[in-house]
Amino acid sequence: MSKLKVAMIGGGGEGSFFGKVHLRAVGLDGTREVTAGVLRHDPQAAMAAAQAWGIRGFPDLSAMLKAWKKGQVELDYAVVTTPNFAHFAAAKACLEAGLPVLCEKPMTLTVSESEELARLVKKTNLPFVLAHTYTGHPMMMTAKMMVAEGVIGDVRKVESWYNQGWLSTALEKSGQQQASWRTDPKRTGISNCGGDIGTHAFVAATWVSGQAVKKVSARLNRFVPGRMLDDDFNVIGELANGGTAIITATQIAIGYKNDCGFRIFGTTGSLEWHQERAEALIVKNGGADQTFWINGGAGIPRIVSSYQRSPGGHNEDFFEALANLHTTLERKIRKRNGEKGVLEAFPHPGAPEGLAGMKFVKAAVVSSKAKGAWTKV
Numbered sequence: 001m002s003k004l005k006v007a008m009i010g011g012g013g014e015g016s017f018f019g020k021v022h023l024r025a026v027g028l029d030g031t032r033e034v035t036a037g038v039l040r041h042d043p044q045a046a047m048a049a050a051q052a053w054g055i056r057g058f059p060d061l062s063a064m065l066k067a068w069k070k071g072q073v074e075l076d077y078a079v080v081t082t083p084n085f086a087h088f089a090a091a092k093a094c095l096e097a098g099l100p101v102l103c104e105k106p107m108t109l110t111v112s113e114s115e116e117l118a119r120l121v122k123k124t125n126l127p128f129v130l131a132h133t134y135t136g137h138p139m140m141m142t143a144k145m146m147v148a149e150g151v152i153g154d155v156r157k158v159e160s161w162y163n164q165g166w167l168s169t170a171l172e173k174s175g176q177q178q179a180s181w182r183t184d185p186k187r188t189g190i191s192n193c194g195g196d197i198g199t200h201a202f203v204a205a206t207w208v209s210g211q212a213v214k215k216v217s218a219r220l221n222r223f224v225p226g227r228m229l230d231d232d233f234n235v236i237g238e239l240a241n242g243g244t245a246i247i248t249a250t251q252i253a254i255g256y257k258n259d260c261g262f263r264i265f266g267t268t269g270s271l272e273w274h275q276e277r278a279e280a281l282i283v284k285n286g287g288a289d290q291t292f293w294i295n296g297g298a299g300i301p302r303i304v305s306s307y308q309r310s311p312g313g314h315n316e317d318f319f320e321a322l323a324n325l326h327t328t329l330e331r332k333i334r335k336r337n338g339e340k341g342v343l344e345a346f347p348h349p350g351a352p353e354g355l356a357g358m359k360f361v362k363a364a365v366v367s368s369k370a371k372g373a374w375t376k377v
């Protein structure tokens with residue numbers, strides 16, 4: 001089996017965050033490797049960053065895709081890990097050239113871009129995975145399967161949350177890279193907190209429960225003076241089955257780091273999961289609580305354990321969760337290539353979930369401006 005060759009778009013340069021997380025996640029299984037990339041916007045900086053990573057650099061995306069088309073560079077998929085505003089053009093160019101994509105969340109800057117990208121994914125039928133990292137945690141995958149199998153009965157209510165404290169002051173004024181673009185509407189979109197981490201909470205609520213959010217009533221706050229966009233995002237939603245969703249995200253919760261999780265209440269039981277204790281999934285049915293512990297075996301669906309790398313009791317966490325999304329894309333690509341014995345890919349989020357997330361955030365922004373008026377998603 002040859003290693004899949006991966007191109008990175010974005011992620012290079014001193015002080016950049018998630019590109020390096022993808023770099024590790026790609027390499028984790030020894031079946032994929034980052035070999036090329038356009039790691040920064042500026043052509044010279046992109047070449048220098050590629051040299052620093054020891055990969056083949058390109059000054060821009062069209063040069064890389066042209067070289068791929070001419071057979072001058074071998075590629076199996078691209079990872080888009082730029083700030084939000086640059087996702088659309090990069091993912092679109094790759095798909096139009098015929099290259100599968102693993103795209104960072106939120107999928108694009110605007111709903112209309114996401115609609116176009118979702119249409120393109122459908123038309124090209126190319127593998128496309130949206131990088132909601134936490135959906136790669138085996139216990140979050142298990143929770144999705146448990147709900148689908150009726151372990152908690154019919155879903156009545158979902159609570160999901162993402163609390164952070166890193167933007168409780170005007171960090172962006174110091175020029176801090178990640179804060180600067182996330183709080184700038186031109187580079188992040190119409191919502192800072194909602195787009196950046198509200199979408200993670202949204203995916204937790206909808207992807208795990210299997211229920212779409214149909215309408216919302218929202219209150220977005222901007223607590224830090226001078227900030228242009230929300231730093232606190234609170235939504236009540238109506239689920240497709242008439243149930244209720246409470247989806248919240250905040251960046252002003254001092255002392256909180258990546259407190260993301262969900263509770264799902266059904267007609268016969270409840271599920272609870274916390275990202276900062278990702279190896280445990282709590283199931284309650286009115287008797288003694290049960291904790292399903294990541295273990296690669298008992299009680300864990302086979303499709304989930306097929307993603308695990310170590311025997312039970314060994315920690316698997318953030319990098320593994322992101323690696324699992326790469327594994328899903330890898331399985332789809334190898335299957336499409338006609339390779340034998342490829343394991344089943346888990347239904348991780350893709351373009352439909354990305355589009356739904358963008359519509360959800362837009363509806364929340366509209367509702368909040370109308371003092372919480374119920375707004376269709």
Ligand SMILES: NC(=O)c1ccc[n+]([C@@H]2O[C@H](COP(=O)([O-])OP(=O)(O)OC[C@H]3O[C@@H](n4cnc5c(N)ncnc54)[C@H](O)[C@@H]3O)[C@@H](O)[C@H]2O)c1
Nearest residue numbers: 010011012016017018039040041082084086104105131133
């Ligand atoms: N899935 C997750 O859990 C998760 C976590 C963190 C960030 N993210 C997402 O990853 C993306 C990047 O976030 P980050 O925190 O790493 O930001 P960052 O600012 O640390 O990194 C952005 C990178 O993109 C490069 N870049 C900017 N414009 C470019 C362009 N036009 N072409 C090529 N490269 C370009 C920058 O040089 C930098 O290397 C965002 O969309 C963010 O939402 C996802």
